[in-house]
Amino acid sequence: MKCSVSTLAAILCLVAAALLPTAAEAQITIPTPTITPPTVTVPSVQPPSVTMPSTQPSATQASTSASGYPYKLAPLPYDYSALEPYIDAETMKLHHDKHHQSYVDNLNKAIEKYPDLQKRSPEQLxxxxxxxxxxxxxxxxxxxxxxxxxxxxxxxxxxxxGGEPAGPIAAALRTNFGSFDAFKTQFNEAGTKRFGSGWVWLVSNPGGKLEIVSTANQDSPITDGKYPILGNDVWEHAYYLKYQNRRADYLGAWWNTLNWDEINRRFQKASTGL
Amino acid sequence: MAHTLPPLPYDENALAPYVSAQTLSFHYGKHHTGYLNNMNKAIAGTELESLSLVDLIRTVAKNVEQKTLFNNAAQVWNHTFYWNSMRPGGGGEPGGTLGELIKDSFGSYDEFKKQFITAGTTQFGSGYAWLVKDGEKLVVTKTPNAETPLTDESKVPLLNMDVWEHAYYLDYQNLRPDYENAFADNLINWEFAEKNLERVFAG
Structure with a gap:
C-alpha cells in the first residue's frame, strides 16, 4: 500500500488526538471519594486581598463568597523570605501557595455536595x-x-x-517538662521518630495537661480532643529543598522562627476551654 | 551477619532528566543507606541476624512491637526493588507476555498507566504504587510508608514506584503527577517486571 505524506500526517494527527487527552486526563483525574493529596497541580489562585492579622483566630474560616466555596487560604502573614535562613523562600512559597492551597481546594471540593457542613469551621469538621x-x-x-x-x-x-519563651507558656513548659531545653529535646525526638509524613505537636489534653504527641499525615490532635498549642510539620516538603534527608537539622533550626506571642495566645485559648 | 546494599544498577546520572543524579545520590546514599544502618544496628547480636532480608521482613511484620525494625527492613527491600523497577531508556508500553497480561488485566496499557498513576497520586503522604500479580491477574495497589506486598504471600510484586516526597521533591517539588508520568513513560524497567513474573511461573 502506498502511504502518501499527507495520509501519514493524518494518521499521526489521529493518533495524537487519541493519546493526548488520555495523558492529560491521567494527571488530573482523581476519584472524589478518596483523599486527594497535596501534590496535585493547582492553578495559581490569587490570595484574598484582605490582610488577615496573624492573631486572627478564624483564619481558616471563610466568609461566604461569590464562588460558593466556604474555605479560603489566608495570605502568608510575612514575606516568603522572612524566615531565612532557617526556612528558605522557595520552600515557603511552594508550601503555602501550592501545598496549602491544594488542601483548601480539595476540602472545598469534598464538602461541595453537603451544604450543611459548609457552615462549619474546619476545626469543627x-x-x-x-x-x-x-x-x-x-x-x-x-x-x-x-x-x-x-x-x-x-x-x-x-x-x-525564636529565643526563650516568655509569658505563661514559659512557666507551663517548665512545670510540665522540667525546662525549655528538656521540652525541645523531647519534641525534636518525637519529630525525628515520626516515620513517613506527619506532624509533631505540643498539645493541651482534655485534662489541661501539656504533652508532646505526633500524628501521621495531616491528622489533627483536634480529632483526639486535644488542642494544638504549637506544631512542626515534618512532611518532607517542609524541609527537603534546604535540608534533604537531615530532618533533625530542620527540627533544630525551626525553634529560631517561633512566634511566642501567638503561641501564648493559643495556650491561653486552650486554658480557657477553647 | 550484617546486610549490605547492592550497588545501584546504573550510574547516578543515568536516569536524568527524569530522576536527577542529585536525587539518586541522596536517595541511595542517605535514605536507603540510613534504613540499612538502622536495620543492621537493630538486629546485631540477635537471632534475627541470621535471617534473609525477606524472612526478616515477614517475621517482624507480625509483631507490632517491632514496627521500627519492620519499617527499616522493608524500606531496604522496597528501595532495592525500586532501583530495579527503573532503567535508562525504559517506560512505555511493554510487549511480550507482560504486554498481553496487562491487556488481559486492565483492558489496555493506557488503563494500566492511568490506574498506576492514580494509585501514586492518591497515596496520601508517603508510600508506593505497585504492579502486583494476584492469582492470574495483574493489579495495581498502593501502600503507605514502608508497607510492602511482600508480607502478603498471595501476591507477587512486579514493580514499584516510590512516592515518598524525597523520591521527587528536588526534581518536581509538589508536582507528583509529573514525576509519575515521567516514571511511566521513560523509566519503567519492564524486563525486571517480566523476570519477576517468570519467577512466579517457575514456582
Whole structure:
C-alpha cells in the first residue's frame, strides 16, 4: 500500500488526538471519594486581598463568597523570605501557595455536595470527624487537617522569632517538662521518630495537661480532643529543598522562627476551654 | 551477619532528566543507606541476624512491637526493588507476555498507566504504587510508608514506584503527577517486571 505524506500526517494527527487527552486526563483525574493529596497541580489562585492579622483566630474560616466555596487560604502573614535562613523562600512559597492551597481546594471540593457542613469551621469538621459522611470522611480528615494544621503553622512562626519563651507558656513548659531545653529535646525526638509524613505537636489534653504527641499525615490532635498549642510539620516538603534527608537539622533550626506571642495566645485559648 | 546494599544498577546520572543524579545520590546514599544502618544496628547480636532480608521482613511484620525494625527492613527491600523497577531508556508500553497480561488485566496499557498513576497520586503522604500479580491477574495497589506486598504471600510484586516526597521533591517539588508520568513513560524497567513474573511461573 502506498502511504502518501499527507495520509501519514493524518494518521499521526489521529493518533495524537487519541493519546493526548488520555495523558492529560491521567494527571488530573482523581476519584472524589478518596483523599486527594497535596501534590496535585493547582492553578495559581490569587490570595484574598484582605490582610488577615496573624492573631486572627478564624483564619481558616471563610466568609461566604461569590464562588460558593466556604474555605479560603489566608495570605502568608510575612514575606516568603522572612524566615531565612532557617526556612528558605522557595520552600515557603511552594508550601503555602501550592501545598496549602491544594488542601483548601480539595476540602472545598469534598464538602461541595453537603451544604450543611459548609457552615462549619474546619476545626469543627475535624472535632466531629466521626459524624462526617463516610464517602468524604477521609478527604475531610486529610484536607481539613492540612488546612487547619498549616494555618496554625504559618501563624506560630514570624521573622526574627525564636529565643526563650516568655509569658505563661514559659512557666507551663517548665512545670510540665522540667525546662525549655528538656521540652525541645523531647519534641525534636518525637519529630525525628515520626516515620513517613506527619506532624509533631505540643498539645493541651482534655485534662489541661501539656504533652508532646505526633500524628501521621495531616491528622489533627483536634480529632483526639486535644488542642494544638504549637506544631512542626515534618512532611518532607517542609524541609527537603534546604535540608534533604537531615530532618533533625530542620527540627533544630525551626525553634529560631517561633512566634511566642501567638503561641501564648493559643495556650491561653486552650486554658480557657477553647 | 550484617546486610549490605547492592550497588545501584546504573550510574547516578543515568536516569536524568527524569530522576536527577542529585536525587539518586541522596536517595541511595542517605535514605536507603540510613534504613540499612538502622536495620543492621537493630538486629546485631540477635537471632534475627541470621535471617534473609525477606524472612526478616515477614517475621517482624507480625509483631507490632517491632514496627521500627519492620519499617527499616522493608524500606531496604522496597528501595532495592525500586532501583530495579527503573532503567535508562525504559517506560512505555511493554510487549511480550507482560504486554498481553496487562491487556488481559486492565483492558489496555493506557488503563494500566492511568490506574498506576492514580494509585501514586492518591497515596496520601508517603508510600508506593505497585504492579502486583494476584492469582492470574495483574493489579495495581498502593501502600503507605514502608508497607510492602511482600508480607502478603498471595501476591507477587512486579514493580514499584516510590512516592515518598524525597523520591521527587528536588526534581518536581509538589508536582507528583509529573514525576509519575515521567516514571511511566521513560523509566519503567519492564524486563525486571517480566523476570519477576517468570519467577512466579517457575514456582
Amino acid at each position: 475535624l472535632r466531629d470527624l466521626k459524624q462526617i459522611p463516610e464517602d468524604i470522611r477521609a478527604a475531610v480528615r486529610g484536607n481539613g487537617g492540612g488546612h487547619v494544621n498549616h494555618t496554625m503553622f504559618w501563624e506560630i512562626m514570624k521573622p526574627k522569632g
